[in-house]
Amino acid sequence: xxxxxxxPGSREECLARDAADPLRxxxxxxxxxxxxxxxxGNSLGAMPRGVAARLGDVVEREWGHDLxxxxxxxxxxxxxxxxxxxxxxxxxxxxxxxVVTDTTSINIYKCLHAxxxxxxxxTVIVSEAQSFPTDLYMIEGVVATTGAQCxxxxxxEAIESMLDDxxxxxxxxxxxxxxxxxxxxxxxxxxxxxxxxLMIWDLCHSAGVLDVALDRIGADFxxxxxxxxxxxxxxxxxxxxxxxxxxxGARQPLTGWWGHARxxxxxxxxxxxxxxxxxxxxxxPILSLAGVAAGLDAMVGVAVSDLRRxxxxxxxxxxxxxxxxxxxxxxxxxxxxxxxxxxxxxLKFGEGYAVMQAMISKGVIGDFRAPDIMRFGFSPLYxxxxxxxxxxxxxxxxxxxxxxxxxxxxxxxxxx
Amino acid sequence: xxxxxxxPGSREECLARDAADPLRxxxxxxxxxxxxxxxxGNSLGAMPRGVAARLGDVVEREWGHDLxxxxxxxxxxxxxxxxxxxxxxxxxxxxxxxVVTDTTSINIYKCLHAxxxxxxxxTVIVSEAQSFPTDLYMIEGVVATTGAQCxxxxxxEAIESMLDDxxxxxxxxxxxxxxxxxxxxxxxxxxxxxxxxLMIWDLCHSAGVLDVALDRIGADFxxxxxxxxxxxxxxxxxxxxxxxxxxxGARQPLTGWWGHARxxxxxxxxxxxxxxxxxxxxxxPILSLAGVAAGLDAMVGVAVSDLRRxxxxxxxxxxxxxxxxxxxxxxxxxxxxxxxxxxxxxLKFGEGYAVMQAMISKGVIGDFRAPDIMRFGFSPLYxxxxxxxxxxxxxxxxxxxxxxxxxxxxxxxxxx
Numbered sequence: 036x037x038x039x040x041x042x043p044g045s046r047e048e049c050l051a052r053d054a055a056d057p058l059r060x061x062x063x064x065x066x067x068x069x070x071x072x073x074x075x076g077n078s079l080g081a082m083p084r085g086v087a088a089r090l091g092d093v094v095e096r097e098w099g100h101d102l103x104x105x106x107x108x109x110x111x112x113x114x115x116x117x118x119x120x121x122x123x124x125x126x127x128x129x130x131x132x133x134v135v136t137d138t139t140s141i142n143i144y145k146c147l148h149a150x151x152x153x154x155x156x157x158t159v160i161v162s163e164a165q166s167f168p169t170d171l172y173m174i175e176g177v178v179a180t181t182g183a184q185c186x187x188x189x190x191x192e193a194i195e196s197m198l199d200d201x202x203x204x205x206x207x208x209x210x211x212x213x214x215x216x217x218x219x220x221x222x223x224x225x226x227x228x229x230x231x232x233l234m235i236w237d238l239c240h241s242a243g244v245l246d247v248a249l250d251r252i253g254a255d256f257x258x259x260x261x262x263x264x265x266x267x268x269x270x271x272x273x274x275x276x277x278x279x280x281x282x283x284g285a286r287q288p289l290t291g292w293w294g295h296a297r298x299x300x301x302x303x304x305x306x307x308x309x310x311x312x313x314x315x316x317x318x319x320p321i322l323s324l325a326g327v328a329a330g331l332d333a334m335v336g337v338a339v340s341d342l343r344r345x346x347x348x349x350x351x352x353x354x355x356x357x358x359x360x361x362x363x364x365x366x367x368x369x370x371x372x373x374x375x376x377x378x379x380x381x382l383k384f385g386e387g388y389a390v391m392q393a394m395i396s397k398g399v400i401g402d403f404r405a406p407d408i409m410r411f412g413f414s415p416l417y418x419x420x421x422x423x424x425x426x427x428x429x430x431x432x433x434x435x436x437x438x439x440x441x442x443x444x445x446x447x448x449x450x451x
Numbered sequence: 452x453x454x455x456x457x458x459p460g461s462r463e464e465c466l467a468r469d470a471a472d473p474l475r476x477x478x479x480x481x482x483x484x485x486x487x488x489x490x491x492g493n494s495l496g497a498m499p500r501g502v503a504a505r506l507g508d509v510v511e512r513e514w515g516h517d518l519x520x521x522x523x524x525x526x527x528x529x530x531x532x533x534x535x536x537x538x539x540x541x542x543x544x545x546x547x548x549x550v551v552t553d554t555t556s557i558n559i560y561k562c563l564h565a566x567x568x569x570x571x572x573x574t575v576i577v578s579e580a581q582s583f584p585t586d587l588y589m590i591e592g593v594v595a596t597t598g599a600q601c602x603x604x605x606x607x608e609a610i611e612s613m614l615d616d617x618x619x620x621x622x623x624x625x626x627x628x629x630x631x632x633x634x635x636x637x638x639x640x641x642x643x644x645x646x647x648x649l650m651i652w653d654l655c656h657s658a659g660v661l662d663v664a665l666d667r668i669g670a671d672f673x674x675x676x677x678x679x680x681x682x683x684x685x686x687x688x689x690x691x692x693x694x695x696x697x698x699x700g701a702r703q704p705l706t707g708w709w710g711h712a713r714x715x716x717x718x719x720x721x722x723x724x725x726x727x728x729x730x731x732x733x734x735x736p737i738l739s740l741a742g743v744a745a746g747l748d749a750m751v752g753v754a755v756s757d758l759r760r761x762x763x764x765x766x767x768x769x770x771x772x773x774x775x776x777x778x779x780x781x782x783x784x785x786x787x788x789x790x791x792x793x794x795x796x797x798l799k800f801g802e803g804y805a806v807m808q809a810m811i812s813k814g815v816i817g818d819f820r821a822p823d824i825m826r827f828g829f830s831p832l833y834x835x836x837x838x839x840x841x842x843x844x845x846x847x848x849x850x851x852x853x854x855x856x857x858x859x860x861x862x863x864x865x866x867x
Contacts, residue, residue: 095498138732141732144704164719176721304591320739322738404717
């Protein structure tokens with residue numbers, strides 16, 4: 036997938052690479068606070084410059100002036116599906132299979148119930164102990180109120196070891212949120228299907244940055260958030276993908292009026308909508324959906340393959356420069372092979388929390404995940420090679436200048 | 452509750468009443484499109500003038516500049532509880548019992564499950580066929596995945612006729628969304644408790660306009676939306692109230708990470724938060740929550756009792772003037788007694804859809820609910836007596852000028 040590319044060996048080379056970057060004009064679509072190198076777009080994406088104007092229009096004209104007529108005239112009622120299709124285009128989903136709605140957690144709940152309803156007689160949900168915790172918590176919620184059970188896979192084992200004819204569904208994150216390790220979604224989906232189970236992908240750390248191909252690999256369901264690499268704004272509503280072949284049969288219990296076949300007939304009995312809308316529930320937060328629209332607008336004309344290529348180059352550069360500065364003592368938890376990682380680089384470091392605070396005070400923003408992971412996310416839309424070079428330098432400085440380096444690190448002579 | 456007040460008998464009297472209105476300065480806090488009389492605030496509240504500035508600040512400074520630090524620094528993470536407490540003050544709930552989160556539909560689902568968990572051995576949920584449909588649909592979702600059953604009450608019968616020791620919970624709307632009829636929440640709650648069941652109130656058409664007293668009447672749970680009389684903006688997140696005495700025992704299956712006791716410890720197993728936060732699930736839409744904050748800001752210094760008094764006066768004026776113009780032929784479906792109605796007036800009229808379209812073309816915006824209900828909502832925050840007078844006149848004109856009047860209405864001579 037990724038061609039071997041030359042890794043810049045100097046700041047000058049990084050500047051040249053930025054000047055030649057096919058995405059260089061896209062960087063300007065985002066607001067970047069002066070003096071900040073923002074490497075936390077895997078937690079909250081940066082603000083597209085167009086968002087304030089768009090929200091102003093939604094508020095002043097659509098809400099303030101046009102009032103309730105905007106449910107139709109401004110397309111508010113259809114936003115979950117129109118935005119869903121735009122995200123679908125980024126994750127390899129043909130139209131009509133993706134909605135933007137609710138939260139990742141709630142969408143996981145819907146998908147788990149849907150998968151159980153499609154696989155009657157099977158009761159086991161397989162997931163991974165290293166999943167982002169809310170995935171596991173939502174499984175617990177399903178387990179507590181149904182006859183389902185949960186088994187946790189350790190990915191050092193083959194996935195097949197978990198799969199028998201009791202397994203209804205497998206829920207996994209394509210990218211490990213701690214280490215950035217990427218799973219082979221196509222191979223796993225195939226094995227899950229061979230065992231007669233359904234595959235639910237959590238794409239929180241994939242959408243907008245990986246070449247996801249849900250239809251092609253035959254995924255059954257997927258969820259993900261829009262506020263990371265899709266830059267939809269803080270807590271922006273999540274997305275849910277359901278393969279068309281499951282639309283008729285799937286049942287999920289969050290059967291609110293937005294999932295009704297005829298919501299404005301105000302009928303007494305629930306009748307599910309026929310397509311992807313059956314995964315909608317209640318009235319959706321339009322202002323936050325406008326943020327999702329602004330985030331997608333900032334990606335117009337950008338090919339996911341270009342994002343993936345730049346993302347691999349940025350993460351590769353960061354690792355190479357950290358290696359050069361800190362040597363083997365820097366314990367990089369992220370796979371070195373470009374095709375086995377997402378768009379982040381993680382370092383395991385016992386004092387990582389303190390180091391991250393020191394970096395933030397010097398203008399480099401990453402984050403820390405307990406117990407010992409420093410995470411750096413690289414959004415290829417707005418991160419430059421030069422920033423990555425500088426960030427590695429500041430990471431090195433922060434580690435070198437602190438007392439714990441004496442015990443934990445052997446400094447390289449050249450750096451002193 | 453409502454003192455008998457003189458109903459204005461002329462447009463001049465309405466102008467005088469507006470000039471003397473203790474809420475007259477509050478009207479200016481809202482944007483009202485020129486030439487429009489907006490009587491649909493029971494569907495989507497009007498836009499507070501402060502919202503664009505507030506959202507601009509949230510976007511440009513909190514998101515754009517401060518980025519992830521705003522989760523703490525700007526209080527994003529606590530918004531569900533800080534906004535919840537502000538709404539709590541409007542619905543008679545002491546702090547720590549209300550959150551703003553998700554949708555009314557999803558919050559109903561949580562409350563139903565919580566009530567069932569608190570009442571083991573009881574399996575019946577009682578509701579009303581005339582409920583807003585999503586309430587019934589969410590009950591269906593619970594029924595489909597648990598051992599619960601649903602029984603529908605007809606409010607012409609005594610509620611006691613529905614209550615026995617199989618009933619776990621009763622879910623009712625305080626205000627009927629079609630007719631505006633108000634139920635005696637205190638008396639119903641008492642009877643439900645006498646039967647050992649728990650009471651869940653849907654306050655969608657109550658919050659911000661009725662003197663709700665959840666703690667005093669001993670309600671167990673309540674839900675409601677923020678985009679009607681609370682003016683939080685299109686699809687703004689809903690609220691959920693849970694009486695403190697239930698916090699420890701209640702269980703609900705939407706156990707996402709925002710409901711965890713230690714969300715940022717990223718633990719593998721779910722441990723519910725100890726207070727009202729256990730009713731949170733996933734990451735919340737901050738831009739839409741900022742709309743809720745702006746809506747509440749527009750109510751600062753306003754006493755709910757003043758809102759209720761003006762609301763009763765506005766609805767009374769509308770009915771009186773419609774009566775005067777159209778006579779007994781106008782079939783008003785809303786109770787005449789001020790204490791038995793919410794803040795809307797509904798007319799039953801077979802051709803109501805066409806009449807409403809005609810009114811909208813003349814600048815009076817109400818709405819229509821199938822099969823034959825014309826609804827007019829009166830937000831006392833921004834609706835004037837003069838607008839109500841004029842709206843009744845335009846309603847009369849639209850009915851009088853259309854062909855169906857010949858068959859359906861006997862015009863009063865004075866109006867011709």
